[in-house]
Amino acid sequence: SAVISQKPSRDICQRGTSLTIQCQVDSQVTMMFWYRQQPGQSLTLIATANQGSEATYESGFVIDKFPISRPNLTFSTLTVSNMSPEDSSIYLCSVELGLKNIQYFGAGTRLSVL
Amino acid sequence: GENVEQHPSTLSVQEGDSAVIKCTYSDSASNYFPWYKQELGKRPQLIIDIRSNVGEKKDQRIAVTLNKTAKHFSLHITETQPEDSAVYFCAASKNPGTYKYIFGTGTRLKVLA
Numbered sequence: 332s333a334v335i336s337q338k339p340s341r342d343i344c345q346r347g348t349s350l351t352i353q354c355q356v357d358s359q360v361t362m363m364f365w366y367r368q369q370p371g372q373s374l375t376l377i378a379t380a381n382q383g384s385e386a387t388y389e390s391g392f393v394i395d396k397f398p399i400s401r402p403n404l405t406f407s408t409l410t411v412s413n414m415s416p417e418d419s420s421i422y423l424c425s426v427e428l429g430l431k432n433i434q435y436f437g438a439g440t441r442l443s444v445l
Numbered sequence: 446g447e448n449v450e451q452h453p454s455t456l457s458v459q460e461g462d463s464a465v466i467k468c469t470y471s472d473s474a475s476n477y478f479p480w481y482k483q484e485l486g487k488r489p490q491l492i493i494d495i496r497s498n499v500g501e502k503k504d505q506r507i508a509v510t511l512n513k514t515a516k517h518f519s520l521h522i523t524e525t526q527p528e529d530s531a532v533y534f535c536a537a538s539k540n541p542g543t544y545k546y547i548f549g550t551g552t553r554l555k556v557l558a
Contacts, residue, residue, distance in 0.1 A: 372550075
């Protein structure tokens with residue numbers, strides 16, 4: 332496995348503002364993923380972030396709302412833009428290790444939008 | 446589109462009994478099926494996985510079975526303990542391919558002491 336650090340762990344934000352979430356891994360990984368988990372719900376993939384290319388977004392998620400950066404093989408950020416209360420959720424990053432399609436998750440960011 | 450159905454949504458068992466959670470996937474090209482356990486307020490943790498070239502895999506009290514023809518797979522937990530109480534998620538993926546996971550809706554397992 333790997334050590335995956337995600338921050339902030341939680342935040343309370345005002346409507347209309349933006350929050351950037353960071354995900355740092357202690358080893359180089361090709362594939363990183365960003366998920367949203369609404370209260371009591373399953374994990375929904377927002378986008379796949381590969382180093383050196385633009386993120387690939389899933390249906391229902393757009394770059395203007397969730398811009399992603401992937402500057403190197405150990406780091407990625409997800410920004411939640413122009414937030415509304417509906418964006419209140421847990422956001423998790425995950426990484427795929429060892430080319431075996433096994434994903435390991437960060438501890439998540441609990442976001443509340445007022 | 447790709448879909449993974451998971452049942453039941455909640456499951457209560459007495460300590461020491463067995464628990465079974467079932468998932469059905471729609472994409473016949475799926476070939477990797479992990480199971481995650483998520484305790485309250487914690488990150489999902491991989492507990493067991495199975496690839497399409499085997500029908501069953503066991504790790505101590507946990508086992509997973511796969512029926513490729515029927516496109517369903519199941520998690521079996523024997524001799525349940527209170528610390529098994531958590532939400533369990535199944536997922537399906539294609540490797541090589543998109544690598545992304547399609548998660549089931551989750552099962553909240555309560556083990557009653």
